[in-house]
Amino acid sequence: MITIKDITILTGIVGKERISHEESELFCYSRDLGNSIPDELLKAYGMLGAEVVVLPKTTEEVSAILEYAYENDLPVTTRGGGSWALGGVLPMDGGIVIDMCRMNTIKTVNQNDGYVLVDAGISWKKLMDRLKNYGLTVGAHPSSAVSATIGGFIATGGGAGTGVPKYGVVGDQILSLKVVLSNGNVIQTDPWNSWLFAGSEGTLGLITEATVKVFPLQEEKHYLFYFDSIEQGTEALQQLSTLEPYHLSFLDRGFLCLLNQAGEHFLERELAVSVGITGTEEELKAKDEKIHQICAAGQSQPEWVARDEFENRFKIGLAFKCLGPSLFVQEIRVPLRFLKSVLEDIAKLLKGLTWGIESLGSDAGSIVLSVMILGDERRELEYLQTFSLSAAFGSLAKKYCGSVYGIGLHNAVNMRGIHNAGLDVMRDIRISLDKQNILNPGKTTHPRIPGFFVYMFMFMMKHAPFLVRFILDTMKYIPVRFLRFAFGIVGGNIK
Numbered sequence: 097m098i099t100i101k102d103i104t105i106l107t108g109i110v111g112k113e114r115i116s117h118e119e120s121e122l123f124c125y126s127r128d129l130g131n132s133i134p135d136e137l138l139k140a141y142g143m144l145g146a147e148v149v150v151l152p153k154t155t156e157e158v159s160a161i162l163e164y165a166y167e168n169d170l171p172v173t174t175r176g177g178g179s180w181a182l183g184g185v186l187p188m189d190g191g192i193v194i195d196m197c198r199m200n201t202i203k204t205v206n207q208n209d210g211y212v213l214v215d216a217g218i219s220w221k222k223l224m225d226r227l228k229n230y231g232l233t234v235g236a237h238p239s240s241a242v243s244a245t246i247g248g249f250i251a252t253g254g255g256a257g258t259g260v261p262k263y264g265v266v267g268d269q270i271l272s273l274k275v276v277l278s279n280g281n282v283i284q285t286d287p288w289n290s291w292l293f294a295g296s297e298g299t300l301g302l303i304t305e306a307t308v309k310v311f312p313l314q315e316e317k318h319y320l321f322y323f324d325s326i327e328q329g330t331e332a333l334q335q336l337s338t339l340e341p342y343h344l345s346f347l348d349r350g351f352l353c354l355l356n357q358a359g360e361h362f363l364e365r366e367l368a369v370s371v372g373i374t375g376t377e378e379e380l381k382a383k384d385e386k387i388h389q390i391c392a393a394g395q396s397q398p399e400w401v402a403r404d405e406f407e408n409r410f411k412i413g414l415a416f417k418c419l420g421p422s423l424f425v426q427e428i429r430v431p432l433r434f435l436k437s438v439l440e441d442i443a444k445l446l447k448g449l450t451w452g453i454e455s456l457g458s459d460a461g462s463i464v465l466s467v468m469i470l471g472d473e474r475r476e477l478e479y480l481q482t483f484s485l486s487a488a489f490g491s492l493a494k495k496y497c498g499s500v501y502g503i504g505l506h507n508a509v510n511m512r513g514i515h516n517a518g519l520d521v522m523r524d525i526r527i528s529l530d531k532q533n534i535l536n537p538g539k540t541t542h543p544r545i546p547g548f549f550v551y552m553f554m555f556m557m558k559h560a561p562f563l564v565r566f567i568l569d570t571m572k573y574i575p576v577r578f579l580r581f582a583f584g585i586v587g588g589n590i591k
């Protein structure tokens with residue numbers, strides 16, 4: 097528990113302008129942009145929430161904060177743009193939230209060798225805008241680039257987004273990271289051991305600086321095809337991925353309809369496939385012919401429409417959230433060769449609900465599906481039933497040799513099923529780097545509540561949500577610290 101003494105010492109490190117323990121701020125820092133989880137569910141996870149928020153500006157400040165937290169056994173949750181939906185930034189055990197957004201400078205742009213050195217809290221959009229002045233751009237970046245930080249995308253694995261089908265996942269582009277370990281020690285990685293921290297979700301160390309590859313801006317060409325048949329559309333996507341496009345994504349009929357209800361103007365067909373290529377004039381010409389051959393069954397749109405859709409990629413993801421008002425997001429990564437069957441299974445699973453799918457280009461013949469289900473957390477029973485679908489998405493992905501895209505809080509319980517004995521290795525690595533378990537406790541390798549209870553809860557949510565409602569209502573009267581004590585007894589990871 098954070099004391100007045102802790103706050104005084106942390107204030108000494110960052111100064112009184114960059115620390116807060118005001119209630120309204122602590123509330124915001126105890127939520128993320130993801131699924132609007134009812135407070136009772138967060139309580140059911142035994143979440144204590146942020147107790148103090150600090151906004152460091154330098155690696156030295158981060159190091160001093162972590163050294164103090166380590167010595168005093170205080171939990172630390174790192175937060176970039178908070179744009180991830182899996183509860184990774186929720187401070188489950190209270191303690192300190194480190195908001196990285198003040199660490200946002202570009203330190204070096206090396207045009208000759210093609211890299212930049214940046215603070216990890218800078219957003220991808222800001223970096224890309226600045227790089228334009230040098231005739232450069234980044235490789236992989238997320239469609240949440242306006243708020244997502246470099247550190248956040250690296251920490252979540254950066255396996256899908258624009259640039260990924262051409263340049264590979266974000267780990268392929270890291271030359272070096274500056275990482276502050278849980279005890280405050282600072283290390284500098286090389287391209288190989290940087291991989292350890294890609295996808296580590298704030299559990300192995302805090303990334304404060306990143307040196308990443310950049311690429312010359314090239315000519316671009318964009319395409320948009322509408323398909324009346326899912327079969328033809330998914331077949332085209334599979335073939336398009338072999339051309340190493342810069343951008344490859346699709347929207348399904350549900351997504352297109354919801355966009356139109358929110359005031360956009362799309363044709364309502366089975367799939368809208370969007371492709372972007374970059375390269376020299378000859379390369380573009382050669383790919384242009386192939387793209388038209390592959391998409392011959394689709395309805396081609398003028399280039400300005402396709403380019404417009406590409407330019408809008410940072411806005412489209414949440415464009416119809418207002419219709420919910422809650423949006424429940426599930427993300428899975430699946431091989432493109434199974435896409436048609438995956439889409440059919442999702443349609444069966446979500447029968448009766450209002451939903452749409454946006455996809456994010458991935459590498460190695462895969463695609464990430466971002467399934468957005470409209471909901472309203474004020475209609476509690478219905479919301480709980482929707483929430484219970486997360487386990488089914490994990491199984492669906494596994495059935496088609498895929499996996500959930502990201503772990504965070506909500507998918508931690510699936511880790512054993514995904515990694516089997518590999519989970520023990522991951523736990524050993526985590527424990528060796530963070531003996532006190534202060535970094536993002538209760539996430540990824542350390543599931544909050546044992547699987548048996550979660551699956552039982554999910555089962556009840558689906559088949560007897562009124563019973564879950566009753567349990568959650570009863571929990572209101574039980575102090576959260578008592579719940580945490582009980583979870584600890586049954587094997588939950590409670591710090």
Ligand SMILES: Cc1cc2nc3c(=O)[nH]c(=O)nc-3n(C[C@H](O)[C@H](O)[C@H](O)COP(=O)(O)OP(=O)(O)OC[C@H]3O[C@@H](n4cnc5c(N)ncnc54)[C@H](O)[C@@H]3O)c2cc1C
Pocket residue numbers: 128129173174175176177178179180181184185196216217237238239240243244245246247248249250251252254255256257258297298299301302303304413414456536
């Ligand atoms: C509209 C929309 C579009 C999206 N598009 C994509 C997409 O194309 N591709 C994709 O992969 N994801 C996408 N996402 C998900 C999310 O935006 C990305 O994962 C993003 O990169 C997260 O960055 P962030 O700075 O917001 O991280 P946060 O949400 O703040 O944090 C995510 C995790 O990383 C950890 N973390 C953050 N910063 C650091 C750091 N400096 N050091 C160590 N750990 C850290 C946190 O503790 C947390 O566990 C999208 C989300 C939305 C809402």
